[in-house]
Amino acid sequence: MNKPTGSDIRVASPLKAWASRFALLLLVGAAFGLMLIGRTNSFIVEETRSAVTDMVTPILDAVSQPVDTFSGVIDKAEALTNLTSENEILREQNARLLQWQAVARRLEAENAALRTLNNMVPDPAMSYITARVVGDPGGAFVRTVLINAGDRNGIEKGQAAITGDGLAGRIAEVGKRSARVLLLTDINSRVPVVVGDARDRAVMAGDNTNAPELLYLGPTAKIQVGDRVTTSGHGGVFPPGLPIGVVAGVSEKGIRVRPFVDWAHMEVLRIVDYEMTGILDFEAQVGAARAAAAAGNNQ
Amino acid sequence: MRQEEGLWHRLDLVARSISPFFVTLLLVLGGLVPLRIADLSPIVPALALIGVFFWSVHRPDLMPIWAVFLIGLIQDLLTGSVIGPGIVGLLVAHALVVWQHRFFLAASFAVIWCAFMLVAAAALAVTWLLTCIAMTTYVDPAPLFFEYLVTMAFYPCLAWTFLRGQRLFQQR
Numbered sequence: 001m002n003k004p005t006g007s008d009i010r011v012a013s014p015l016k017a018w019a020s021r022f023a024l025l026l027l028v029g030a031a032f033g034l035m036l037i038g039r040t041n042s043f044i045v046e047e048t049r050s051a052v053t054d055m056v057t058p059i060l061d062a063v064s065q066p067v068d069t070f071s072g073v074i075d076k077a078e079a080l081t082n083l084t085s086e087n088e089i090l091r092e093q094n095a096r097l098l099q100w101q102a103v104a105r106r107l108e109a110e111n112a113a114l115r116t117l118n119n120m121v122p123d124p125a126m127s128y129i130t131a132r133v134v135g136d137p138g139g140a141f142v143r144t145v146l147i148n149a150g151d152r153n154g155i156e157k158g159q160a161a162i163t164g165d166g167l168a169g170r171i172a173e174v175g176k177r178s179a180r181v182l183l184l185t186d187i188n189s190r191v192p193v194v195v196g197d198a199r200d201r202a203v204m205a206g207d208n209t210n211a212p213e214l215l216y217l218g219p220t221a222k223i224q225v226g227d228r229v230t231t232s233g234h235g236g237v238f239p240p241g242l243p244i245g246v247v248a249g250v251s252e253k254g255i256r257v258r259p260f261v262d263w264a265h266m267e268v269l270r271i272v273d274y275e276m277t278g279i280l281d282f283e284a285q286v287g288a289a290r291a292a293a294a295a296g297n298n299q
Numbered sequence: 300m301r302q303e304e305g306l307w308h309r310l311d312l313v314a315r316s317i318s319p320f321f322v323t324l325l326l327v328l329g330g331l332v333p334l335r336i337a338d339l340s341p342i343v344p345a346l347a348l349i350g351v352f353f354w355s356v357h358r359p360d361l362m363p364i365w366a367v368f369l370i371g372l373i374q375d376l377l378t379g380s381v382i383g384p385g386i387v388g389l390l391v392a393h394a395l396v397v398w399q400h401r402f403f404l405a406a407s408f409a410v411i412w413c414a415f416m417l418v419a420a421a422a423l424a425v426t427w428l429l430t431c432i433a434m435t436t437y438v439d440p441a442p443l444f445f446e447y448l449v450t451m452a453f454y455p456c457l458a459w460t461f462l463r464g465q466r467l468f469q470q471r
Binding site for chain 2: 020023024027028030031032034035037038039045048049052053056059060063064067071133134135136137138139140141142144145146172173180187188207208209267
């Protein structure tokens with residue numbers, strides 16, 4: 001019987017409208033505040049992000065497994081249909097690769113001999129951590145994936161993520177049991193690369209499309225479609241020589257690279273633990289250098 | 300015995316009142332599952348937008364503005380994009396629906412779907428603009444347009460499922 005009468009509604013609704021308008025303003029303001037915090041203090045945002053990601057990773061891990069199985073079945077069915085033609089191609093490829101193997105063996109031996117002759121500093125050792133891709137946010141603004149390994153598995157920020165085909169991205173955020181991989185195609189991705197046999201240096205920049213762009217090429221560089229693009233190792237973040245892709249198009253607008261990685265079938269990523277202090281550890285290095293200098297002064 | 304019934308009744312009420320929020324959170328999580336389909340990743344539908352819009356229209360009492368904010372925040376945290384633009388986009392969608400709630404009271408399913416087209420366009424445009432400003436770069440809006448189309452196509456399926464679920468709840 002206590003239904004509000006017409007006059008009650010007339011009194012209550014302006015008040016309610018004001019309250020809701022105030023709440024809207026407050027929350028939009030809060031969102032803008034968060035945007036500013038994200039710009040100025042990325043540490044807090046990263047910590048919160050990895051905490052939330054850690055919480056949902058077990059769920060995603062469980063859900064993505066049946067999806068993987070299902071897509072595996074579809075892939076198998078697809079493979080069965082073109083078995084004979086694929087077999088032929090593989091036979092040809094195998095013969096060609098065997099020749100290459102002989103060449104590679106010879107070059108490897110020659111390389112080793114020349115290295116010892118020149119007393120060259122050996123590259124730091126590499127070890128791998130394998131993780132499953134459990135999350136792919138998609139959307140128009142980012143190109144990242146979530147993996148089910150984190151801090152406790154030895155994942156660190158800046159490590160390279162590769163598939164069997166080539167470089168896929170680098171670790172951008174690390175939680176306890178999850179990590180976020182910034183893919184090569186993301187608008188924030190910048191990778192120092194060398195292009196072609198001439199080994200022209202460049203920076204490969206993503207722009208959320210499937211074909212990242214090459215920037216900062218020297219004026220003398222002659223780039224052709226089909227040139228191989230590999231990591232240069234500059235900056236010490238990535239090991240040198242990881243395959244990335246081939247130059248897909250050269251035009252007035254820019255040079256585009258087609259990565260080797262098959263984005264749709266990226267189920268497992270190998271994270272390269274490259275034991276070299278890179279630019280991302282710059283602050284730690286400076287700290288260590290200062291400590292060493294101070295110790296030197298004290299003596 | 301009586302008391303137990305009261306407890307169950309209360310639990311049932313609580314479950315009903317928080318289900319829109321949790322279902323929308325599940326949609327956010329669902330959008331994260333990798334589907335391994337070529338070229339789909341850039342155009343996954345904006346599922347959270349559908350959830351927020353649907354319950355802002357049908358049960359505004361169960362989708363308060365702070366819940367919208369929280370959903371936006373969790374979505375922005377999980378997708379790895381800049382925090383803020385996604386929240387403002389969802390808030391805009393919610394505010395538009397609340398502003399025109401009288402219109403939605405009598406609207407049919409098809410009319411609500413058409414309204415969703417306008418609301419989603421506004422929400423995604425705001426999100427895009429703010430993302431560009433926050434990243435201080437121009438982000439190509441073409442994939443966003445496809446995302447918009449896919450979201451449009453998804454709306455009737457999800458809305459139908461939600462309406463069914465709601466009716467099931469009411470019958471019991």
